Amino acid sequence: MYFEERAQKFEYKLNDTDDQIIEYIISHKQEAVLLSIQQLAAKFYTVPNTITRLSKKLEFDGFSHMKNSLKEELNADEAIEEDHLTYNIKKTVDLIDYKHLKSIVKFIHEANRVVFIAVGDTAPMCEVMVKNLKVSNKQAEYYIHRHEVIHEVNQLDKTDVAFFISLSGETEQMLEIAHLVKKRGVRLISLTHFNENSLQKIADVKLYCYSPRKMINKFNVTDKTPAMIVLRALAETYWNISD
Secondary structure (H helix, E strand, O other): OOHHHHHHHOHHHOOHHHHHHHHHHHHOHHHHOOOOHHHHHHOOOOOHHHHHHHHHHOOOOOHHHHHHHHHHHHHOOOOOOOOOHHHHHHHHHHHOOHHHHHHHHHHHHHOOOEEEEOOHHHHHHHHHHHHHHHOOOOOEEEEOOHHHHHHHHOOOOOOOEEEEEOOOOOOHHHHHHHHHHHHOOOEEEEEEEOOOOHHHHHOOEEEEEOOOOOEEOOEEOOOOHHHHHHHHHHHHHHHHHHO
């Protein structure tokens, strides 16, 4: 996993100083791999322990591990075949953070109502997740039609959770409903492709799969398998804490 991808995956752990250090490393990788931990810390008027903690937040063993990983990125010259079934699945598995899943499961477990929202080809995933939660006696619902969704969103409050599934994160209808959810103070969880998109910027809690958009003859044939892998991992995490 590339350094930028780790930073996005574990962004929920990071503070402002971490963000500044990460931004610097991303912009100055060639220089960063030559710096000692003391030199890097001095650039931000902080102490080496701050860098060590950041390394561990990104799930490196320590600063040396992080620096070696950066060196490998810079030295890598092997072409990677992207947007391929096995590639998408491997990238998705790498993105799954079970500590993060446990915190999301806690939100779902404590929620009064859990509402799943999706449109188009991703809508059947909502039905699957509702069934997966109901087997553990958690009441959940899903809606795919705009008028039904808006009606139900207007019944939600701060004790509820709205779970949005949108691979692009840019569907106009989904963004409209997401803004309504936020106005009501409802916790919003998003599952999108692993990139910066409008939906994940609105969400309180973010989940990612690796599923880049793919079109053939003007048809959207984007791989849905990665999203199902993440949802299955979430369901199994929920079942484990509910036993």
